[in-house]
Amino acid sequence: MNPHTPGNLNSLQLGQVTDNADPQERGRVKVRLFSTAMELWASVVAPSAGTNYGASFVPRQNEIVVLAFVTPELPLVLGSLWSGGTSRPEDADPQEEHYVIRTPEASVLDFDDGDSGPKIKLTTRSGYQIIIDEGNGGEVTIERGEQSVKLSSSGIDVRSSGSVNIDASSITINSATVTVNASMSRFSGVVQADTLIATSVVGSSYTPGAGNIW
Structure with missing residues (x-):
């Protein structure tokens, strides 16, 4: 034959x-x-x-x-x-606790079962990342350059070199205290408060009423 x-x-x-x-x-x-x-x-x-x-x-x-x-x-x-040379992704670890999937366009899904705790990292060619880390109390991080959102046991941290916009029909915040550090805070429409404590009040107009000092 x-x-x-x-x-x-x-x-x-x-x-x-x-x-x-x-x-x-x-x-x-x-x-x-x-x-x-x-x-x-x-x-x-x-x-x-x-x-x-x-x-x-x-x-x-x-x-x-x-x-x-x-x-x-x-x-x-x-x-x-793997055919030798540079065929194996550089992210791949010869030890068993590290597993990597890498696409030809350099998107990487990285599983790390190291001693610090299981971690999963998704990275794009531009360096954008989503990281899920069960070590150090557990963290979930989304990163895009200088912008990031981090969820951890201590709270949620949002960082941005640009603006942060929230658009919703209504927003409710429940907290013992709310601290805003800004050179100026601007509100459109009506601001209503049960109690207002201020060291000074500046306004183009003032409407006297019950409880107001005038």
């Missing part, structure tokens, strides 16, 4: 992806086998694959993959191999 025919492909094989645009839209990739001169379309094994749900990690062109043959005509891609 010709060694280049599918009939002899009954073991694990290595190959290189040459195309991942499946004309039948079945999620297959075309692979050139290293052991023969042939190319074939192969389905990709996934952790979960159902109707409108599942995990999709389709190998890209030039990735080195491992194939198994259920039958000579039914190849399956079991996974991909």
Whole structure:
């Protein structure tokens, strides 16, 4: 039998992806086998694959993959191999407590099960981050440059180098005290208070009434 025919492909094989645009839209990739001169379309094994749900990690062109043959005509891609050099993401840690998923566009999902406590970090190419850290009492942080929101056991911290806008039909604040540090606070409309204590009052007009000093 010709060694280049599918009939002899009954073991694990290595190959290189040459195309991942499946004309039948079945999620297959075309692979050139290293052991023969042939190319074939192969389905990709996934952790979960159902109707409108599942995990999709389709190998890209030039990735080195491992194939198994259920039958000579039914190849399956079991996974991909790091090919040395710079192929492995620099974020990946050889120790078992560090797991990384990195996309070709440099989006990184980092799972760290280190001694300080489990941590999950999502980072985009521009450096925007979402960090969930169960260490140090537990923190959730959203960062975009100099802007950040941090939720921790001690409270919520919002930082911004620009403006912070809240738009809602109504806002209710329940607190023993509210402190505002600003050179000027401006309110439009009516300000109503049960008790007002001020060291000085400046206004263009003043309406006397019950309880007012005039």
